[in-house]
Amino acid sequence: MLTKKEVEKIAGLARLELAEKEKEKFAEDLSSVIGYVQKLSEVNVEKVEPMAGGTNLKSVVRKDDETKCISDPEMRKQILSAAPDREGDYFKVPSILE
Amino acid sequence: MNLKELTIKKAHELLKKREASSVELVEAHFDEIKKRDGDICAFLSLAEKEATEAAKKVDGRIAKGEPIELLAGIPAAIKDNILIRGAKATAASKILENYIAPYDATVIKKLKEEEAVFLGKTNMDEFAMGSSTENSAFGPTKNPIDLERVPGGSSGGSAAAVKAGFCVYALGSDTGGSIRQPAGFCGVVGFKPTYGAVSRHGLMAMASSLDQIGPIAKNVDDAAAVFEAIRGADALDSTSVDMEWQDYWNEPVDIEEIKIGVPREYFIHGLNPEIEKNIKFAIRALEKEGAKIVEISLPYSEWALATYYIIMPAEVSANLARFDGIKYGHSAIDKEEKLQNLLKVYNKSRGESFGAEARRRIMLGTYILSAGYYDAYYSRAQKVRRLIKQDFDRAFKEVDAIITPTSPTTAFKFGEKMQDPLSMYLADIYTVSINLAGIPAISIPVKEVNNLPVGLQLIGNNFDDIKLLKIAKVVEILNKQNL
Numbered sequence: 001m002l003t004k005k006e007v008e009k010i011a012g013l014a015r016l017e018l019a020e021k022e023k024e025k026f027a028e029d030l031s032s033v034i035g036y037v038q039k040l041s042e043v044n045v046e047k048v049e050p051m052a053g054g055t056n057l058k059s060v061v062r063k064d065d066e067t068k069c070i071s072d073p074e075m076r077k078q079i080l081s082a083a084p085d086r087e088g089d090y091f092k093v094p095s096i097l098e
Numbered sequence: 099m100n101l102k103e104l105t106i107k108k109a110h111e112l113l114k115k116r117e118a119s120s121v122e123l124v125e126a127h128f129d130e131i132k133k134r135d136g137d138i139c140a141f142l143s144l145a146e147k148e149a150t151e152a153a154k155k156v157d158g159r160i161a162k163g164e165p166i167e168l169l170a171g172i173p174a175a176i177k178d179n180i181l182i183r184g185a186k187a188t189a190a191s192k193i194l195e196n197y198i199a200p201y202d203a204t205v206i207k208k209l210k211e212e213e214a215v216f217l218g219k220t221n222m223d224e225f226a227m228g229s230s231t232e233n234s235a236f237g238p239t240k241n242p243i244d245l246e247r248v249p250g251g252s253s254g255g256s257a258a259a260v261k262a263g264f265c266v267y268a269l270g271s272d273t274g275g276s277i278r279q280p281a282g283f284c285g286v287v288g289f290k291p292t293y294g295a296v297s298r299h300g301l302m303a304m305a306s307s308l309d310q311i312g313p314i315a316k317n318v319d320d321a322a323a324v325f326e327a328i329r330g331a332d333a334l335d336s337t338s339v340d341m342e343w344q345d346y347w348n349e350p351v352d353i354e355e356i357k358i359g360v361p362r363e364y365f366i367h368g369l370n371p372e373i374e375k376n377i378k379f380a381i382r383a384l385e386k387e388g389a390k391i392v393e394i395s396l397p398y399s400e401w402a403l404a405t406y407y408i409i410m411p412a413e414v415s416a417n418l419a420r421f422d423g424i425k426y427g428h429s430a431i432d433k434e435e436k437l438q439n440l441l442k443v444y445n446k447s448r449g450e451s452f453g454a455e456a457r458r459r460i461m462l463g464t465y466i467l468s469a470g471y472y473d474a475y476y477s478r479a480q481k482v483r484r485l486i487k488q489d490f491d492r493a494f495k496e497v498d499a500i501i502t503p504t505s506p507t508t509a510f511k512f513g514e515k516m517q518d519p520l521s522m523y524l525a526d527i528y529t530v531s532i533n534l535a536g537i538p539a540i541s542i543p544v545k546e547v548n549n550l551p552v553g554l555q556l557i558g559n560n561f562d563d564i565k566l567l568k569i570a571k572v573v574e575i576l577n578k579q580n581l
Contacts, residue, residue, distance in 0.1 A: 007461070014415060014464040015422070015441075016457055017449030029458055030465065032520050037475065039404040043482050050480035051487055053293075053307045053337065053536075060336040075183075078200035084429035091424055094431060094438040 001031045101130055101263035106320040109172045109266055113160060120153035120160075120171030120215065123266075127173045127217055131264045139239045140249075140259040142178050143186050144218035149173065152215045159213075168323055170213035175265035177256050178219040179226055180311065181300040182206050185216075189302050190234035191224045193421050193428045193451040203300020204335065205269060205311050205328040212327050217265055220255030224453045225418065226276055226304045228252050229525040232516055233455045241284060243551060247509040250280030250525075256314045257284040267315040267324055271301055273308045274406055275504075275529025278541035281314050282504035282553020285543045287570075288314045289321040292561050293536035294339040296325075297332030305413035306337075308406075308533040318542065318571045322346040325563065344564040351568035354388035358569075359497035363399035364528055369506045372547040377503050380544045380554050383576040392497060396489040401482050402531035407523060408466055408479035409534070415463025418456065423447025458519060487535045494559040499569050502528050504541040504553030528555060538563045540570045544577050 002010075007027045011018045018026065070076045085092040099118065112118040128146055135141055156171035176182060179189040181199035183206075188194045202210065209216075223233035231239040231254030241249040242262040249258040253270030257280035260268050270277040272290040281288025289312045296311045303309060313324035331340035360381060365374055385391045423429035423443050430446035432438055452460065466475040493500060506527060515522040532539040537560055541553035556573060558566030 010461045010465050010468070011449075011457075012445075013468060014457075014460050015419075015444040015448055016452065016460065017445040018457075022454075026458065026461065029519050030462055032518075033407060033458075033462055033523070034465070036520055036523075037404045037407050037479075040401055040408070040475075040478050040482055043398070043401055043478075043485070045478055045481035045485070048481040048484050050477060051484035052480060062333065072201075075200045078198065079426075082197065082200070082426035084423065084426075084431045085433050093424055094440045094443050096440050 002027045002034070099126055101126060103316070104263070104266055105316050106168065106172055106266055106323050110168055113156070113166065113171050116160065120156040121150060123171065124149050124153045124173055124215060124217070127264060130262070131217070134262060135264060137240065137245060138242055138258055138262055139237055140220055140255045140262060140264055141175070141218045142188060142190065142221050142236055142255070145185055145216060149215050149217050152213065156213050156215070167212040169209065169327055171215060172266050173215050173217050174209070175217050175220050175256055175259040175268040176206070177222055177253050177268070177270050179222060179271060179302040180205065180269055182216060182219070185219065187219065187302070188236070189225045190222045190236055191451070191453065191456065192235045193448070195235070195428065197427055201300065204297035204332045206300065208328050208330070220253070220259055220268060222255055223252035224456050225302065226252040226271055226273055227414070227455050227459055229275070229279055229522055230510070230515065231255060232512065233453055235453055238512065241509050243285060243549070244509065247511055247550070248283065250283030250509060252276040252280075253288070253314060254280045257281050257286055257288065260284070260286045260314050260316060267313055267320050269311060269324070270314050271309060271311050272533065273304050274410060274533050275526045277312045277314060278504050278529050278539060278553065278555060279525065281541045282543070283509040283551060285546070285551030286314055286316060287318055287321050287540065287542055288312070289325060289540040289567070290532065290538060291325060291329065291563050292538045294337050295329045295538070295561070295563060297330070297335040297338045299332055299334035303417040305410040306417065307413060308410060310533070318540070318567055318574050321540065322567045325567070339561075341561060346564050346567055351565065351572060353384065353572050356499070356569060357390040357392060357497045358384060359392055359394035359493050359500045361394050361396045361399065361493070361500060361502060363396050364502040368524070368527070369503060370508065370547065373503050373506070373508070373552050376545040376547060376552050377501065377554055379580070380573060380577060381501055383580055384573065387572070387576065394493050394497065394500070396493060396531070398482065398485045398489050399531060402486055402534060403523065403527050405479045405482045405486065405534060406526070406530035408475050409483060411459040411463035412466050412476050413463070414459045415467065418452075418460055421448060421452075455519070483534050486531055490535045490537055490559075499566060500557040502555045502557065504528060504555040508547055508550035508552060532557055536560060538566050540566060542570050542573050542577070544573075545580070
C-alpha cells in the first residue's frame with residue numbers, strides 16, 4: 001500500500017498539484033493497480049528480448065532541412081497565438097530562479 | 099430517408115443517381131443530431147457551416163457530371179483527439195478546452211482529398227483513457243440503445259453517433275480496445291488496423307507504441323472503404339509502413355479455405371455465459387459454411403492486462419508531459435505577476451485541469467518509470483509483451499484468423515465501475531493483447547443478449563487487414579441470415 005507521502009512524491013515528479021483530500025483516494029487506487037500488475041512476477045522472462053514497439057519497426061531518418069519548418073504563415077500564427085504568454089515570436093516562461 | 103441504415107455505399111448511390119444531394123444528407127443528419135443529441139451527447143462540437151460548404155462543393159461537381167470518390171459528400175464524425183484544422187480539439191479534457199487545431203491530421207488530409215464531409219467532433223474519455231466515456235470532462239455519452247447505459251469507450255461518442263444515425267461513419271482511435279469495445283457495446287462495426295497501417299500524425303498521442311486510428315461504421319464494407327481511404331505511409335509518422343495492399347473489393351474470401359482459431363484462454367470465468375453462447379453460435383455458423391475451426395492456446399493471455407497497465411501508463415506519463423501550461427492549453431501563468439515560479443505554473447496548470455483518470459495514469463506511469471522500479475515493472479512488461487506477441491505468431495502459422503468475444507459483458511450502467519478503476523480496466527481484458535502485439539482486429543455485432551448488443555472480435559495477423567475484413571464480411575452475412 002502506497003503511503004500519502006509516496007503519493008506526494010510521485011505527484012511532485014509528475015508535476016501535478018493534488019488537493020489534500022484526493023491524496024488518500026489516489027493512494028488506494030494506485031496501490032490496487034500496482035498490486036494487480038505485480039502479477040507479472042509470475043512469468044519467467046529469462047532470455048526474453050524486450051519488445052519496444054508495435055510492428056516491424058526500423059529506424060527512419062530524414063534530412064534536417066529547413067523546409068520542414070513551419071512554412072505556412074497562418075499555421076505559424078495559430079501556433080504562437082495558442083501560447084498563454086509570449087513576447088514576439090517567443091513563448092514567455094516564468095522565472096526559473098527564485 | 100432512414101439515417102440509421104444509411105451506409106456509405108447507399109449514400110454514394112443516392113448522390114450518383116442524384117436522388118439526394120450532399121447538402122440534403124448533411125441537413126438530414128444535423129436535424130437528427132439537433133433532435134436527439136441533447137439526450138445522447140455524442141458530439142462535443144459541431145461544424146454545420148463548414149460541413150454545408152464542403153457538401154456544396156461536391157454537389158457542384160455532381161451537377162457538372164464529374165465523377166466523385168466513394169466517400170465524397172458523405173457525412174462523417176471525428177473523435178475529438180484527431181485534429182481538423184481550425185476546429186476545436188479538446189480530447190474531452192479541460193486542459194484543451196479552448197484549443198484550436200492549427201493543422202490537419204494525416205487521416206483528415208486524406209479524407210479531405212476524397213471530399214469527405216465532417217459534421218463535428220465526438221465525445222470520448224479524456225485523452226482516450228477509459229472504457230465508458232464517463233471520464234470526459236464535458237459529461238458522458240449515452241448508449242443510443244439504452245440511455246441508462248454507457249456506450250463504451252474511449253471512442254464512445256463516435257460509436258454512439260454511428261448507431262444513432264447522426265453520421266454515416268466515424269473515426270476513432272484504439273490503444274487498448276477504444277474502437278472495438280464501444281463498437282461492441284453500441285452494435286456497430288469497429289476496426290483497429292495493424293499498427294503502422296494508418297498514420298497517427300495529428301492524433302493526440304496517448305501510448306505511442308499502441309495507438310492506432312480506425313473506422314467505426316455500420317457494416318464491414320464501410321469499414322473497409324474508410325480504411326482504404328486513410329491507410330498508407332506518411333513521412334510525418336515514422337512508424338507508418340509503406341506496402342502494397344490487397345484489394346478488398348475484388349473477390350470474397352472462400353470460407354472453405356479458411357481456418358479459424360478459438361483460444362481457450364478467452365472463454366473463461368468472468369465471461370457472461372449468454373455472450374459465450376452467442377459467440378459460439380457464430381463460430382458454429384462459420385463451421386457449417388465450411389470454415390475449419392480449431393481450438394488454440396494463447397498461454398500468455400493471462401498476463402496481457404497487467405502488461406498493458408504497465409506499458410500504457412508509462413507511455414502516457416511521457417506523452418502527457420507536453421501539457422505544461424507554457425505552449426498551449428490551460429495555463430496557470432499570471433502575466434501580471436513578475437516573480438511567478440515556473441515549477442508552480444507546471445504543477446498548478448496540470449493539477450487543476452487533468453481529470454482523475456488522467457492524473458491516475460500519469461502518476462502510475464511516473465511511479466513505474468522511476469528509479470528503482472524500472473526493471474521490476476517496465477522492463478519486465480516489455481519482455482512479457484514479446485511473449486504475448488510470440489503466442490500470436492505461433493497461432494497465425496496455423497490459422498488465418500482468431501475469434502474471441504470483444505468484451506466479457508454487455509454495456510454496463512453509468513457509475514457501475516467508476517469507483518474502482520481496476521474493475522473498469524477489466525472491461526478491456528479481451529482487447530488489450532491485440533494492441534500489445536500490433537495486430538489488426540475488428541468487432542462485428544452478433545446476436546444480442548437481453549436486447550443489448552454483443553461484439554464478436556475477429557483478430558488477424560500483421561498486415562493481413564484485408565483478409566481479416568473479408569472474413570469479417572462472412573461473419574456479418576451469416577449473422578444476418580441467422581437473426
